Amino acid sequence: MFAEKLYRYAIDRINGRFISGWSFHRIFTNRPVAVRVAADGHDLGTFSCREYRRDLKEQGLHPSGCCGFDFSFPADFDPRRYSALHLYFDSSSRPLVSLDCRELPLLAPIPGRPIFFMHIPKTAGTSFNAFVRQCFAGSEYFTHIERLAQQQRRQITVRARFLSGHLPWREIVEVIEPAHYDLYALLREPVAHLHSHLNYVRRVHTDAEHEHHFLFRHNDTIRAMGTRLAAIDFSDTDQLQRFVADLSGYQCDFFDNIQTRYFLDHRPERVTEADYRQAVETVERFTAIGLTEYYHHFQDRFCRHLGLPAQQQTPRSNRSQRYHLFDCDTPEIMKIIDPLVCFDRRLYDLIVCRDQQIGGPKLS
Incomplete structure (x- = not known):
């Protein structure tokens, strides 16, 4: 068939619930492909393959990477009522792709309480959001609600079954009544988390292209902080020491025990022992807190809670380009950064112990 070529x-x-992937025309690569979706002879909608896919650009598969798609089927779509799903590319009268509707997973969650996922940055939360997407209709699923105004956040809670956002506890309680939700979160080994977060922020000033494609722009304060970080040699102990000692104000929110901070009902200048104890109390209110290093175990627990079959997924979304900033095996460097991770380490160890008590994997 010529169209296939x-x-x-x-x-x-x-x-x-949805279909996602990518497509482009081999000759007119920068012209977004239009796709019509139909089940048997019933039209379900159309979409344009124009979403940014960094992975395709970095792998050299597409010149701009703007060829992805993510299409939600209508809320009343039931694949069991149809024999085949067809995708028509551009103005073609014949489908280029046909799929057996009997093979489409249903994955409808058991009705229960709505879910709020506290998305701590750089903990595989983006991958978890992508996984959960298959469990809920588009009208019930909302992520990155931190980008919404306070009134908008409250409005979506009326119909939301899954909410997710980079919101600390003090902001979560302004949006929802936690007692009415199942609460989830992921924690990451603190030194690796700090290293990854430093890498992410220091690249903000060079990621203008990515911000354009994702229709989101970091504010000027964060961009200025990224520019400052890009000028620091973190392998130089003197520069690293100055960086840690000079942290103040909003900078502490980004680098001082950030994972512990997410569980607080206030914003401290520097996290203290009293703050840590409060974070532990907040942890008690969560249905489950997983470990990034054992993402699949967390995912399986989530599926069991909702009565879903276990699913496999590689947690790879939102991986920023990495640079080796400092050597974690150097005692002097570990001593310098310890104030930035000491409470996060204790919180992480607490979750490790609890995870093992309920049959989780052993961390070596």
Whole structure:
């Protein structure tokens, strides 16, 4: 079939809720492909393959990476009522892709309390959001609610079954009544987390292209902080010492025991022992807190809680380009950064112990 030679495409995920992947025309690569979706002879909608896919650009598969798609089926779509799902590319009268509807996973969650996922940055939260997407209709699923105004946040809670955002506890309680939700979060080994977060922020000033494609722009304060970090040699102990000692104000929110901070109902200048004790009390209110290093175990616990079959997914979303900033095996460096991770380390160790008590994997 000639049309098959004109297009390159891949379907990353598909189920009874949505279909996602990428496609582009082999000749007119920068012209977004239009796709019409139909089940048997019933039109379900159309979409344009124009979403930014950094992975495709970095791998050299597409010149701009703007060829992804993520299409939610109508809320009343039930694949069991149809025999085949068809994808028509551009103005073609014949489908380029046809799929057996009987093979589409249904994955409908058991009705229960709504879910709030506290998305601590750089803990594989973006991957978890992508996984959970398959469990809820588009009208019930909301992520990155930190980008919404306070009134908008409250409005979506009326119909939301899954909420997620980079919101610390003090802001979460302004949006929802926690007692009415199942609360989830992920924690990451603190030194690795700090290293990853430093890498992310220091690249903000060079990621203008990515911000454009994701329709989100970091504010000027964060961009200025990224520029400052890019000028620091973190392997130089003198520069690293000055960086840690000079942290103040909003900078502490980014680098001083950030994971512990997320569980507080206030914003401290520097995290203290009393803050840590309060964070532990907040942890008690969560249905489950997982470990990034054992992401699949956390994912399985979530599936069991909702009555879903276990699913496999590689946690790879939102991985920023990494630079080796400092050597974690150097005692002097570990001593310098210890104030920035000491309470996070204790909180992480607490979750490790609890995870092992309920049959989780042993950390070596």
